[in-house]
Amino acid sequence: MEKQPVNAWTRMTHSNWFVYLLIAPLFLVLLAYVVYPFYQTFSQSFAGDEAFVHYKKFFDMASPANLEALWTSVYISIISVLSCAIVGITMAFLLERYNFPGRRILSILVLVPMALPPLVGVLSFSFLYGDSGIFPRFFQQLFGLEQVPFSLKGIWGVIVVHTFTMYTYFYLTASAAIKGLDPALEEAAISLGAGRIRIWTKVILPMLTPSIVASSLLVFMISMASYTAPLMFGVERTMTMQIYLSRTNGNLEMAATQSMILSFVSITFLIVMRWYQNRRNYQNLSKGISVHRSEVSSKGMKIFATIASFVGTFMLILPILVLILISFSVDGTWKTQILPTDYTFDHYIALFTDERTWRPIWNSIQMGVIATAGNIIFGVAAAYAMVRLNFKGKTLLDILIMVPWALPGTVVAVNLIAAFSTENIFAFNQVLIGTFWILPLAYFIRHLPLVFRSTSASLVQLDQSIEEASRGLGATWWYSFRRIVVPLTFTGILAGTLLALVQSFGEFVASILIYSTSTIPLSVAIFQKLYAFKFGTACAYGVLQICLILVVLIISEKLSKGSAGSAI
Amino acid sequence: MKSVKIENVSKQFGQVYGVKNLNLDIKAGEFFTFLGPSGCGKTTTLRMIAGFYYPTNGHILFDEQDVTRLPPNKRNIGMVFQNYALFPHMTVDENIAFGLQVRKFSKAEIQHKVDRIRGQVHLATYGKRKINELSGGQQQRVALARALVIEPDILLLDEPLSNLDAKLREETRVEIKRIQSELGITTIYVTHDQMEAMAMSDRIMVMENGDIKQIGTPQEIYHRPINRFVANFIGETNLIEGTIEAIDGEDIQVITTNGLIFIGRKQQSSPTFTHMIGDKVFISIRPESIHLGAGDNTLTGKITFVEFTGISVNYIVDFTAFSLKVMIIHSYDQIKSIGEDITINVAYDSLYFLGE
Numbered sequence: 001m002e003k004q005p006v007n008a009w010t011r012m013t014h015s016n017w018f019v020y021l022l023i024a025p026l027f028l029v030l031l032a033y034v035v036y037p038f039y040q041t042f043s044q045s046f047a048g049d050e051a052f053v054h055y056k057k058f059f060d061m062a063s064p065a066n067l068e069a070l071w072t073s074v075y076i077s078i079i080s081v082l083s084c085a086i087v088g089i090t091m092a093f094l095l096e097r098y099n100f101p102g103r104r105i106l107s108i109l110v111l112v113p114m115a116l117p118p119l120v121g122v123l124s125f126s127f128l129y130g131d132s133g134i135f136p137r138f139f140q141q142l143f144g145l146e147q148v149p150f151s152l153k154g155i156w157g158v159i160v161v162h163t164f165t166m167y168t169y170f171y172l173t174a175s176a177a178i179k180g181l182d183p184a185l186e187e188a189a190i191s192l193g194a195g196r197i198r199i200w201t202k203v204i205l206p207m208l209t210p211s212i213v214a215s216s217l218l219v220f221m222i223s224m225a226s227y228t229a230p231l232m233f234g235v236e237r238t239m240t241m242q243i244y245l246s247r248t249n250g251n252l253e254m255a256a257t258q259s260m261i262l263s264f265v266s267i268t269f270l271i272v273m274r275w276y277q278n279r280r281n282y283q284n285l286s287k288g289i290s291v292h293r294s295e296v297s298s299k300g301m302k303i304f305a306t307i308a309s310f311v312g313t314f315m316l317i318l319p320i321l322v323l324i325l326i327s328f329s330v331d332g333t334w335k336t337q338i339l340p341t342d343y344t345f346d347h348y349i350a351l352f353t354d355e356r357t358w359r360p361i362w363n364s365i366q367m368g369v370i371a372t373a374g375n376i377i378f379g380v381a382a383a384y385a386m387v388r389l390n391f392k393g394k395t396l397l398d399i400l401i402m403v404p405w406a407l408p409g410t411v412v413a414v415n416l417i418a419a420f421s422t423e424n425i426f427a428f429n430q431v432l433i434g435t436f437w438i439l440p441l442a443y444f445i446r447h448l449p450l451v452f453r454s455t456s457a458s459l460v461q462l463d464q465s466i467e468e469a470s471r472g473l474g475a476t477w478w479y480s481f482r483r484i485v486v487p488l489t490f491t492g493i494l495a496g497t498l499l500a501l502v503q504s505f506g507e508f509v510a511s512i513l514i515y516s517t518s519t520i521p522l523s524v525a526i527f528q529k530l531y532a533f534k535f536g537t538a539c540a541y542g543v544l545q546i547c548l549i550l551v552v553l554i555i556s557e558k559l560s561k562g563s564a565g566s567a568i
Numbered sequence: 569m570k571s572v573k574i575e576n577v578s579k580q581f582g583q584v585y586g587v588k589n590l591n592l593d594i595k596a597g598e599f600f601t602f603l604g605p606s607g608c609g610k611t612t613t614l615r616m617i618a619g620f621y622y623p624t625n626g627h628i629l630f631d632e633q634d635v636t637r638l639p640p641n642k643r644n645i646g647m648v649f650q651n652y653a654l655f656p657h658m659t660v661d662e663n664i665a666f667g668l669q670v671r672k673f674s675k676a677e678i679q680h681k682v683d684r685i686r687g688q689v690h691l692a693t694y695g696k697r698k699i700n701e702l703s704g705g706q707q708q709r710v711a712l713a714r715a716l717v718i719e720p721d722i723l724l725l726d727e728p729l730s731n732l733d734a735k736l737r738e739e740t741r742v743e744i745k746r747i748q749s750e751l752g753i754t755t756i757y758v759t760h761d762q763m764e765a766m767a768m769s770d771r772i773m774v775m776e777n778g779d780i781k782q783i784g785t786p787q788e789i790y791h792r793p794i795n796r797f798v799a800n801f802i803g804e805t806n807l808i809e810g811t812i813e814a815i816d817g818e819d820i821q822v823i824t825t826n827g828l829i830f831i832g833r834k835q836q837s838s839p840t841f842t843h844m845i846g847d848k849v850f851i852s853i854r855p856e857s858i859h860l861g862a863g864d865n866t867l868t869g870k871i872t873f874v875e876f877t878g879i880s881v882n883y884i885v886d887f888t889a890f891s892l893k894v895m896i897i898h899s900y901d902q903i904k905s906i907g908e909d910i911t912i913n914v915a916y917d918s919l920y921f922l923g924e
Contacts, residue, residue: 465653468620469711471640472647473667473718483666487657 019391026382027393030400032426033445037419038263038403041411044256044418054257066242066258073239073262076155076230077223080162081216087163088170089212096178100302102309109316111172113165115549116319117506119523120542121165122232123530124319125152127326129160134322137338157233162226164319166219173211181207210276217273221266225408227509240410240509247414247513259414263407270406320546327539334535347540357537360525361544367436367521368504371443375500379451380493384485386452387459388467405449409509412446416514436519439511443504450503451496458492459485491559498552506545569754570630570721571596572617577626579612586612587778590626594756599748601757603765604775605801610758611726613775617756618724619643630721641670646715646753647724651731652707654699660686660710661695667718685717688747705736712744716751723748723755729764741767762802766790774798794838796922799852806892807922808851815843820921822849826889830865832919841923852920855882855895860902863913867892871908885910 045054058066094100095107113121129135129152136148143149152160181204194202227240235241239262246255327347329340350357382401386394404412420432420441432438462485470480486493508523515524522541529538574592578585587609594600602610615621617628619640627636635643646667655663661682668678686692689709699707708728715723728744729737745768748755759765765772766786774781774789774797782794793799796807810822810830820834820843830851834843841849872891873884881903883894894912904910 463651463653465649465651466655468618468640469647469649469653469714470655470666471620472618472645472724473714474641474644474670475666476641477639479670484655488655 019385019389022381022389023385023391023393023397026378026385026397027400029378030397033441034400034404036426037415040418041256041259041415044253045260047253047256054253057254058257058261065237069237069239069242069258070261072155072235072237073224076158076162076226076235076238077220079159080166080223081219083159083163084167084219085170085212085216088167088215089174089208091167091171092174092178096175098305100305100309102306102313106309106313106316109313111168112316112320114168115546115553116165117508117523117542117545117549118165118226118228119506119508119526120323120545121319122161122228123526123538123542124323125157125161125164126232127322127535128318130157134338141338153233155233155235158226158229158235158238161229161233162219162223166222169218169222170212170215173215174208177208177211213276214273217269217276221269221273221406224262224265224269225410225509227408227410240408243410243414244513247417252418255414256418259411263411266406266408266411267403270402274402323539323542323546326535327543329536329539331534331536344536347536350537351540351544360520360522361541363519364505364522367440367443367519368501370440371447371504372497372501374440374444375448375451376493376497379448379496379500380455382448383452383455383459387456388464401452402449404445409442409446409507410513412442413510413513416442416445416510433514434516436516438514438516439507439519439521442510442514443500443507446507446510447500447503450500451493454492454496454499455489458489462488494559495556498556502549502552505548569596569752572722572754572756573627573629574613574617575627575629577613577616577623577628579609579616579621580624585778586621587616587775590780592773592780592783594754596631596754597752599745599755599757599768599770601759601765601769601772602775603759603762603772603801604781605760607777608775609778610760610775612778614724614726614756614758617722618645618647644718644721645724646718646720646722648708648711648715648726648728650727652711652728654707654710654714656699658699659695660691660697660699660702663699663710664714664717667714671718681717685713688716689713689743704732705740708732708740709743712747716747716753721754723753725755725757727759728757729759729761737764744768766802774801776801792838792920793852793922794840796850796852796924799920799922804855804893804895806853806855806890808853808890808892810849810851812843812845812847812849815845822851822921824889826887828867828887828889830914830919831916832865832921833917834921836917836919837921838923841921843921848924850922850924852922853892853914853918855893856880856897857918858892858894858896858912858914860896860910860912862911864916865914865919866911867913868909868911871904871906871910874903874906876903883910885912 046052048054050056057063061067091110095103095110116124127133131148131151131153133151136151139145139150140148225240226238227244230236230238230241231244236245239258243255243258243262246252246258326334326340328343328345330342330344330346333342334340351361352358382397385391386398407415416438417433420427420438423429423431432441466488467480467484470484471477475483506523507521508527511521511524512527515521520528522545526538526541529535529541572592572594574590577590578588580586590609590613602613604610612621616623619635619638619642622637627634629635630643655666658666664682664685665678668681673681682695683692686695689712691706691709691713694702694706694710699710702710708731711728725744729740732740741764757765757768766789769786771783771785772789773783776797782789782798784792789798789802793802799805799807808824808830810824812820813823813829814821815834818834820832820837822830822832824830832851837843867887869885869887869892871883872886873882875882880895880897883896883904885892885894892912894910
């Protein structure tokens with residue numbers, strides 16, 4: 001080989017400081033768009049002559065609205081965790097351990113709630129079971145009653161919607177845990193003389209505990225941050241609603257204070273969750289476990305199971321069916337009838353032909369793509385830095401990236417308002433609030449953890465020596481990164497990217513607080529159509545979102561199968 | 569083919585030294601082995617030669633070129649990793665061709681070179697296979713082919729055999745040695761297996777705790793270890809503690825703590841050992857150099873362990889202050905049992921003296 005002069009670039013890329021040069025943009029972005037906005041909210045919550053004045057007001061017993069909201073949020077969250085756990089774990093056991101007519105279809109449809117964007121999910125629930133919903137009216141007319149016999153509203157409406165949309169977290173972790181349960185353990189317990197109850201309490205449940213605890217923390221966090229359901233069911237006394245109301249009433253200091261308190265709860269839960277995940281040990285991962293499904297044998301049980309699975313299937317697809325149905329109804333014609341009476345294709349045609357209907361879709365596509373492009377660049381870079389490089393401040397970077405994931409969308413919005421309502425250096429001396437750019441920025445912050453997590457998960461599995469082998473064969477860092485690291489972690493990167501894209505496309509919680517009227521995103525458009533009683537258009541938007549999510553789910557499913565061969 | 573020179577190299581990890589003040593000359597075309605227990609610094613040294621670590625102090629030279637801070641991709645090295653580090657998303661041919669593509673060879677040349685090396689490692693028909701369709705031994709040979717096809721100046725092997733089963737390990741060992749001597753490439757081999765090191769190397773460097781203990785040919789290391797660590801690490805040996813009682817011309821007489829007398833040749837001792845009457849000394853006796861019956865240095869003891877391995881009968885014999893491992897070859901008719909007395913002798917030239 002020729003004598004290779006060590007040029008300036010080589011010297012720089014191999015100095016100890018080069019890594020800091022690489023991660024500096026990461027820190028800068030996080031500082032500008034996570035830390036700084038958070039700090040602005042923090043200082044806003046302390047504004048005023050007297051120290052802690054807003055916090056005192058928050059905890060003031062004389063006007064207990066805020067405390068009531070905190071309590072209601074916690075209360076809803078606890079009940080949501082319990083009901084999601086019951087539904088999710090029961091479903092997991094039924095589908096993993098028993099064979100009954102309708103099991104296959106049910107096991108596919110059980111994940112349908114994941115395909116529902118939050119706003120669309122709540123929307124179809126209120127069409128189905130709300131005050132003027134299809135079912136309450138059906139029973140009212142059936143029995144000729146003065147008023148609807150039942151309807152979903154208030155706190156219990158919120159809890160039912162939470163259960164429907166969030167039980168999947170329990171279902172997924174519990175069924176993974178049940179699949180991983182070595183049948184030999186149960187057989188060992190039986191051979192040692194244990195009865196059914198003892199096996200359950202001493203063997204099965206303890207093995208499931210880690211997954212149950214993890215899901216509980218997650219569902220609690222998401223319930224605390226839930227905004228759409230309380231909004232649609234008119235529960236004003238929750239933390240997120242209070243923040244929204246304080247903000248719309250112009251009481252920014254109070255909104256900031258409420259945000260700080262909600263952030264405190266969320267970040268505490270994040271820390272507990274990480275701590276728990278680190279100490280939890282993975283149980284037997286022995287391969288080739290044969291899942292033995294018990295056949296439901298007695299005749300009565302068989303009929304019961306069939307009916308139950310039929311009802312379950314029906315319940316699961318009903319929200320989507322009702323959206324499709326209403327998306328064909330003529331706006332403003334569905335008043336007191338059980339079902340809409342007049343149908344049309346116009347809404348779908350309008351989606352792609354009417355400039356004003358198409359506009360929000362195009363806005364959301366643009367914003368989503370911009371935010372996701374940022375997510376790919378910074379999410380992949382951050383994941384690579386966290387997994388592969390050694391530098392001071394690694395823990396800090398990890399925390400800074402994960403914090404936006406724990407923060408409720410409402411809080412993210414309040415932080416951005418606090419930071420970018422005035423000109424500042426991080427926004428290149430522009431006011432971002434009220435412009436197109438604020439929403440892509442919000443989406444970028446909220447969904448960065450998605451790309452980061454899925455990329456680092458696949459990077460961790462990639463043996464470092466594979467990259468070294470490539471370097472040893474003469475490849476530069478950049479060449480190895482392109483030909484070795486990216487192809488081998490591609491599915492991880494893509495899964496995170498698609499998820500971020502879909503989430504951005506349907507994001508509602510932060511959008512509703514900070515959208516600008518000239519660039520309305522899709523979710524806010526749905527909300528506005530709803531309030532203008534244009535149900536048909538709103539539902540057509542919703543169906544479009546669901547279709548997009550299904551496409552993404554199918555793509556990621558295909559990809560994860562295709563990569564099965566490269567699992568080294 | 570290049571020589572490797574390591575000058576005063578140290579590597580610190582935080583406060584801890586991985587290796588300290590290393591000086592080493594590896595000749596062009598030599599098969600050189602770094603041998604030592606895990607944590608001795610052998611892999612650290614190899615990775616500095618490869619360029620995955622940079623030394624905290626000192627210099628590394630390939631021939632006359634200073635490569636101390638040259639990135640690995642500029643060094644023209646071939647490296648085989650312990651877990652092979654094959655690219656799982658590529659076929660056998662794509663893996664082998666990778667380094668050639670980096671070097672911008674033409675398609676035809678790449679195909680030609682890949683085909684030839686694939687033949688050399690006996691994988692002629694495996695070009696289109698995926699990596700996960702290969703056995704461990706085959707993967708090992710792909711890794712070797714990938715490292716060799718770029719015609720590296722230096723071949724680095726990091727415990728390449730440790731993931732193979734015993735039989736395959738021996739076959740592959742022969743194979744690597746064959747290819748290496750055919751190509752005449754400078755090779756640095758890292759292992760903790762002294763058998764492997766002895767069988768393959770031109771020279772061996774024995775390391776412990778980041779220091780070089782001894783550098784020499786396999787024969788030198790085996791027959792003239794420099795200290796107790798090397799004697800113990802290379803092959804099996806018995807170390808008996810004693811005191812020098814008398815020195816008489818070529819003879820050296822040692823008395824053990826329980827009063828047994830050993831007489832050996834003065835020259836048969838470590839070069840660092842100074843002989844003074846009254847000095848503490850360790851006698852190294854290889855188990856296979858002990859014979860049955862009377863002769864020089866005759867001893868009688870009680871058998872506490874017997875083992876028949878096919879080639880030999882192994883005993884452990886107790887002499888109250890110490891016990892000896894004894895290996896008797898070809899004497900199947902007279903296997904003794906535990907508890908019996910046994911008389912053995914050690915030839916005058918088979919004693920080897922070591923200092924503290």
